[in-house]
Amino acid sequence: MSSIAMxxxxxxxxxxxxxxxxxxxxxxxxxxxxxxxxxxxxLALFLIFTFLWPIxxxxxxxxxxxxxxxxxxxxxxxxxxxxxxxxxxxAAYAALQADLIxxxxxxxxxxxxxxxxMERTGMRSLIMxxxxxxAAEPPTGPAKAALIEMDARWGESDTWxxxxxxxxxxxxxxxxxxxxxxxxxAGHIVGAPxxxxxxxxxFGRTLWMSFVVTLCCCxxxxxxxxxxxxxxxxxxxxxxxxxxxxxxxxxxxxVAAWIVILQDGGLVNQALMALGVIDQPLHLVFNRIGVYIxxxxxxxxxxxxxxxxxxxxxxxxxxxxxxxxxxxxxxxxWKVYFPMTVPGLAAGGILVFILSIGYYITPAxxxxxxxxxxxxxxxxxxxxxxxxxxxxxxxxxxxxxISVLYTVYNRLVGNTTFAAKSR
Amino acid sequence: MSVxxxxxxxxxxxxxxxAAGTSQAQSSLTxxxxxxxxxxxxxxxxxxxFTKSTQIPLVKGEYNGEQxxxxxxxxxxxxxxxxxxVESPELARGCExxxxxxxxxxxxxxxxxxxxxxxxxxxxxxxxxSTVMAYxxxxxxxxxxxWADFWDVKKFPGKRGMRKGAxxxxxxxxxxxxxxxxxxxxxxxxxxxxxxxxxxxxxxKANIQWWEAGAQPPQLLASGDVVMSTAFNGRIAGAQxxxxxxxxxxxxxxxxxxxxxxxxxxxxxxxxxxxxxxxAKPENQKVFSGEIxxxxxxxxxMGQIEPTLAATLPTAPANMKTAIATNTAxxxxxxxxxxxxxxxxxAK
Numbered sequence: 001m002s003s004i005a006m007x008x009x010x011x012x013x014x015x016x017x018x019x020x021x022x023x024x025x026x027x028x029x030x031x032x033x034x035x036x037x038x039x040x041x042x043l044a045l046f047l048i049f050t051f052l053w054p055i056x057x058x059x060x061x062x063x064x065x066x067x068x069x070x071x072x073x074x075x076x077x078x079x080x081x082x083x084x085x086x087x088x089x090x091a092a093y094a095a096l097q098a099d100l101i102x103x104x105x106x107x108x109x110x111x112x113x114x115x116x117x118m119e120r121t122g123m124r125s126l127i128m129x130x131x132x133x134x135a136a137e138p139p140t141g142p143a144k145a146a147l148i149e150m151d152a153r154w155g156e157s158d159t160w161x162x163x164x165x166x167x168x169x170x171x172x173x174x175x176x177x178x179x180x181x182x183x184x185x186a187g188h189i190v191g192a193p194x195x196x197x198x199x200x201x202x203f204g205r206t207l208w209m210s211f212v213v214t215l216c217c218c219x220x221x222x223x224x225x226x227x228x229x230x231x232x233x234x235x236x237x238x239x240x241x242x243x244x245x246x247x248x249x250x251x252x253x254x255v256a257a258w259i260v261i262l263q264d265g266g267l268v269n270q271a272l273m274a275l276g277v278i279d280q281p282l283h284l285v286f287n288r289i290g291v292y293i294x295x296x297x298x299x300x301x302x303x304x305x306x307x308x309x310x311x312x313x314x315x316x317x318x319x320x321x322x323x324x325x326x327x328x329x330x331x332x333x334w335k336v337y338f339p340m341t342v343p344g345l346a347a348g349g350i351l352v353f354i355l356s357i358g359y360y361i362t363p364a365x366x367x368x369x370x371x372x373x374x375x376x377x378x379x380x381x382x383x384x385x386x387x388x389x390x391x392x393x394x395x396x397x398x399x400x401x402i403s404v405l406y407t408v409y410n411r412l413v414g415n416t417t418f419a420a421k422s423r
Numbered sequence: 424m425s426v427x428x429x430x431x432x433x434x435x436x437x438x439x440x441x442a443a444g445t446s447q448a449q450s451s452l453t454x455x456x457x458x459x460x461x462x463x464x465x466x467x468x469x470x471x472x473f474t475k476s477t478q479i480p481l482v483k484g485e486y487n488g489e490q491x492x493x494x495x496x497x498x499x500x501x502x503x504x505x506x507x508x509v510e511s512p513e514l515a516r517g518c519e520x521x522x523x524x525x526x527x528x529x530x531x532x533x534x535x536x537x538x539x540x541x542x543x544x545x546x547x548x549x550x551x552x553s554t555v556m557a558y559x560x561x562x563x564x565x566x567x568x569x570w571a572d573f574w575d576v577k578k579f580p581g582k583r584g585m586r587k588g589a590x591x592x593x594x595x596x597x598x599x600x601x602x603x604x605x606x607x608x609x610x611x612x613x614x615x616x617x618x619x620x621x622x623x624x625x626x627x628k629a630n631i632q633w634w635e636a637g638a639q640p641p642q643l644l645a646s647g648d649v650v651m652s653t654a655f656n657g658r659i660a661g662a663q664x665x666x667x668x669x670x671x672x673x674x675x676x677x678x679x680x681x682x683x684x685x686x687x688x689x690x691x692x693x694x695x696x697x698x699x700x701x702x703a704k705p706e707n708q709k710v711f712s713g714e715i716x717x718x719x720x721x722x723x724x725m726g727q728i729e730p731t732l733a734a735t736l737p738t739a740p741a742n743m744k745t746a747i748a749t750n751t752a753x754x755x756x757x758x759x760x761x762x763x764x765x766x767x768x769x770a771k
Contacts, residue, residue: 107521114520114759121760125752128519198767264648286632369633369769380766383491385759 059399061392065171068163071112072099076167079160084187088160093143096163097134100127104135118387119173119183120162126153158185174393199377199394203401206373209291209363210356216296217303217352218345224300225307225344229314243304251298255365258294259285290366298362299355303348310344346413354402374398451480452694456508458485459638460661464714469549473701479694487636490517493686497522502689506698509546509684512590512754518545519755523684530696532703532721538680540748541720546682549702550711551718553679553737553746554591556672557659558651559644570599570675573651574627584643584652587633589765590754591677594747595653596623598675608750617761621768633769644669656737657715673742679749680720712736 069076074095082088103109109131116123130151139146148155165171165187176182176189180197184190191197224243228236246254261267262284269281284290314337322332360375374394381391454470456462462485470481484504486492490513496502509517517523523545528534534542541548556573558566567579573595585592594607600623602610610616624631632649634640640654641662656676662669683702685695701707708719709727718738719725725738733739737746 110519110521117756118759121757125756196764196767198770202770265646370771372770377766377770383489385762386491386494387759 055399058392059396061388062174062396063170063172064389065115065166065169065173067108067112067115068166069169071103071106071108072096072163072167075099075163079164079167082160082164084161084164086157087144087155088164090142090144092160093147093154097139097143097147100131101134101138104131116162116166119166120158122153123159123162126151126159130154161185161187171389174389175396177390178393178397199374202372202374202377203397205371206357206398207401209288209295209371209373210353210359212292213295213299213356214349214353216292217300218349220296221300221303221307221348222341222345225304225311228304228308229311230316240308243301246298247301251361254298255294255362258290258297258366262290262293285366286368288367288371291363291371294362294366295356295359299352302351302355306347306351307341307344310341310347314340342413346409350406350409354406357398357402451482452691452698453482453484453503453505454698455484455486455504455506457488457637459636459658460715461637461655461657461717464657464711464717467714468707468711469698469701472704472707473698476701477694477697479697481698488513490522493517494520494522497687500688502686504686505689505691505695506683506685509682511543511546511548511679511682511749511751512758514543514546514682514684515751515755516758517684518543521687524687524689524692526685526699527696531699536705536722537703538720538722541680541682543682546684547699547702548680548682548720549708550681550720551678551737552681553656553673553676553742554586554653555656555659555676556595556651556674557640557644557654557656557669558672559647559649560668560670562647562650566670567651567672568674570595571601574599574623576627576630579650581650582630582632582648583627584632584634584640584649584654586653587635587769589761590758591653591749592624592765593617593620593761594677595675596620599623604675604745604747607747608753612753612757617764621764624768641667641669657717660716660735674745676737676742676746677749678737678743678746681717 072095075092078092078095079088082092100109103112109127113124113127116127130147133150139150153159162185165183166173173183177192178199180192180200181189182192224239228239228243231239259266263269264281264283266285268284269278272278273281284293318336318340319332322336323329327335357373358375359373360379363371363373364376364379375398378391378394378398381387381394456465462483466483470483474480486507488510490509493504493507494517496504509523514523518525525544526547528542528547531547538548538551556567556570560566562581563579565579567573567575572579573583585595593611597607597610597616597620598604600619611620632643632652634643634652637655637658640649640652641658643649644652644654645662645667656671659669659671683699685692685699689695703721705719705721705724705727708721708724711717712719712724712728713732716732716735716737718736719728725733728736734741736742
């Protein structure tokens with residue numbers, strides 16, 4: 001815009017020259033941007049179609065509620081204007097009757113029955129049996145009386161409220177359940193009944209276990225990375241291979257090996273018993289200890305590698321300078337060397353933490369029921385009860401949790417690199 | 424033989440192998456069962472006769488009964504499993520939801536020849552199996568008799584194995600709490616009954632080692648990890664054959680009929696029906712019961728089994744005395760809800 005304004009009222013000194021120069025510069029900039037854009041376009045498109053799109057599609061499943069309005073279209077229409085008080089009018093009953101006869105035996109009706117049954121046990125058989133009876137002998141006379149006659153539940157306001165609530169295209173049922181909440185008969189949000197809410201526990205457990213694993217990796221990985229960075233190339237390469245070796249073995253093989261090593265009659269217990277250190281085997285597996293040991297072992301390289309690359313770039317001159325200026329060894333390490341390694345520590349930490357949050361195989365095989373993390377429940381809902389809405393809701397919440405944590409992390413340590421440099 | 428001709432013959436052999444591979448892939452049948460000794464018995468009794476008579480090789484797979492894979496295949500219209508072994512509640516649910524084909528019994532056998540419960544809309548039931556209490560007789564001096572004993576950690580110290588899931592676990596808990604076998608499903612149908620079952624499980628929770636695959640209980644019992652376990656009766660018999668001193672308690676066992684079903688849209692339907700027909704033959708079922716002590720569903724096969732063997736089957740009158748049949752309708756209705764609650768409870 002400003003360029004046009006300038007062209008309208010040209011300043012007296014070298015008007016054409018400057019504008020054309022500016023315009024040329026802008027054009028060059030634009031071309032440059034386009035060229036950069038063209039270079040990353042294939043990758044961007046690839047990511048959008050293979051990564052973002054499926055994720056958005058799956059997250060949509062957490063609120064998607066297609067079952068009831070697909071199977072019972074007339075009922076959905078008839079209930080659209082219902083006040084949610086008392087019982088709906090004759091027209092809604094007639095619509096339901098027509099829908100049930102129409103949908104009898106169809107997969108859509110089974111899906112709708114299953115969906116309603118999630119919120120209230122008994123709805124499946126109510127829907128399926130009503131459809132069966134109606135198809136067997138189509139009723140004559142008013143639908144309301146006939147349906148209530150057939151099953152008293154059709155004469156209850158709660159039943160109709162449940163149907164009306166789920167006739168909408170979207171639902172918060174899955175997300176609420178994933179937060180240990182639910183809607184009561186009247187539609188108000190209340191806590192899950194005593195002893196049935198588990199997900200807040202599971203989310204807490206997932207974060208806590210990931211935190212412990214990250215901490216262990218920091219403590220164990222730091223000295224190793226330091227050693228690798230300080231040794232001469234030949235020895236450090238050999239050690240590096242030892243660090244990378246776990247990367248080349250399948251995760252299942254490693255988990256199975258840990259079972260063999262840690263179980264009651266395993267190598268560790270047998271060795272300790274033979275040495276007389278213990279007389280009862282230690283329970284090291286199928287509990288939290290086993291999960292921690294194995295997860296730390298698997299994730300350690302992810303901590304060591306970023307740390308090593310940062311430490312490799314730190315010149316030993318700084319430490320020498322600090323010591324020669326009279327700073328005690330530990331203090332000079334803590335004040336001079338350690339702050340420079342923080343970016344590596346932070347990168348490794350966030351990598352390990354985010355990887356642990358999504359862990360499934362290791363806790364499933366090495367842990368007991370109390371060690372199962374969120375991903376176990378995602379797998380349970382995906383594979384066993386085939387409740388993809390629930391699986392999607394749990395995944396969505398996990399994604400939100402990670403995003404929040406990452407933002408916080410970025411605020412806290414995102415600027416350390418600059419901080420270290422400006423120091 | 425010159426180099427070039429040798430190379431040519433090698434090429435020809437390779438081409439032949441590739442051709443054989445593809446032709447085999449086109450004319451084979453993929454059969455998914457629960458694996459282990461059960462699969463071994465099925466191979467002897469059903470797979471081999473089927474392959475002998477049709478010349479069609481079977482591709483054998485196994486799973487633990489999770490229906491998601493089958494459902495995903497059917498929805499994606501990419502069905503690579505031709506016949507699948509399914510437990511009755513999952514079969515009934517899958518039938519309603521259009522996961523399995525409705526069967527045409529004229530291609531399998533005469534309906535009247537089988538136990539009525541074996542002939543369902545979407546699956547053909549080919550054996551009767553039971554979930555029983557089993558114990559390691561080397562580890563326990565006195566034999567447990569009832570489910571209350573199973574819960575009695577004072578009298579019988581040691582861990583217990585149970586299948587990870589609500590199905591059967593809740594029934595056993597109620598029986599341990601003194602509910603008569605015939606009333607179990609009536610009680611479990613009420614909220615108070617479910618709470619009662621979970622409360623009973625709470626008492627034992629610290630001593631339970633959960634198992635998922637049928638092959639695990641005999642292993643857990645033999646290794647001494649658990650002293651008692653719920654188990655599929657045939658698997659215990661398999662371990663006894665290997666010389667393990669495991670014993671079955673038939674009190675309050677829960678029996679069910681196992682079926683094979685055809686996932687909807689499976690491409691080789693004619694062959695799948697031939698496979699189901701092989702399951703239906705009484706002579707094959709008789710061989711199966713001899714391999715693994717599960718009861719036949721063909722009425723004629725029952726008469727042909729020798730008495731000593733017949734006494735070890737779930738269908739033996741003595742073993743049926745306090746047994747209950749899996750209430751399929753109950754589990755179709757309450758399955759999802761109770762499995763969800765069970766997993767929430769177990770993870771606490």
